[in-house]
Amino acid sequence: MRRISIIHIGAFKAGERAYRDLADEYLKRLGSEFKVSQTEAKSCREVPARLSPGAYKIALCVEGKRLSSGEFAGLIYDKPALDFIIGGPDGLDGAVKSCADLLFSLSEMTFNHRLARVMLAEQLYRAYAIKNGLGYNR
Numbered sequence: 001m002r003r004i005s006i007i008h009i010g011a012f013k014a015g016e017r018a019y020r021d022l023a024d025e026y027l028k029r030l031g032s033e034f035k036v037s038q039t040e041a042k043s044c045r046e047v048p049a050r051l052s053p054g055a056y057k058i059a060l061c062v063e064g065k066r067l068s069s070g071e072f073a074g075l076i077y078d079k080p081a082l083d084f085i086i087g088g089p090d091g092l093d094g095a096v097k098s099c100a101d102l103l104f105s106l107s108e109m110t111f112n113h114r115l116a117r118v119m120l121a122e123q124l125y126r127a128y129a130i131k132n133g134l135g136y137n138r
Helices: 017-028 046-048 070-080 094-098 115-131
Strands: 001-009 033-043 054-063 079-087 102-104
Touching: 001 046, 001 070, 001 115, 017 115, 033 046, 033 115, 046 094, 054 094, 070 115, 079 115
Parallel strands: 001 033, 001 079, 054 079, 054 102
Antiparallel strands: none
């Protein structure tokens, strides 16, 4: 079983339930092949303590490397344990970025952290669909 941990700065607020529900729906579709956990940190200072020993650490930031969905699927299936780190309204600080194995960008555009969580969840499901021939990616 592959393990994915999503560490995010800040919680969904009242009125943002749709973001949380959509992210949760995509993550639920991953089935038993993945064990997914989501952890909230109140600030970047809390992130290092929430990282999993031995996991490949990926920080989402606009200046990070961009991958195609196929390349992302290859990355997901190449590593048995992944920690994804998503910043809050102010992004991620340099200390968090420096502890990452990969700086990863969803796009050249900047998205709010709530939408980034949904987009990451969708890309995780897309990677799963690509590797399992589900046709979702078509």
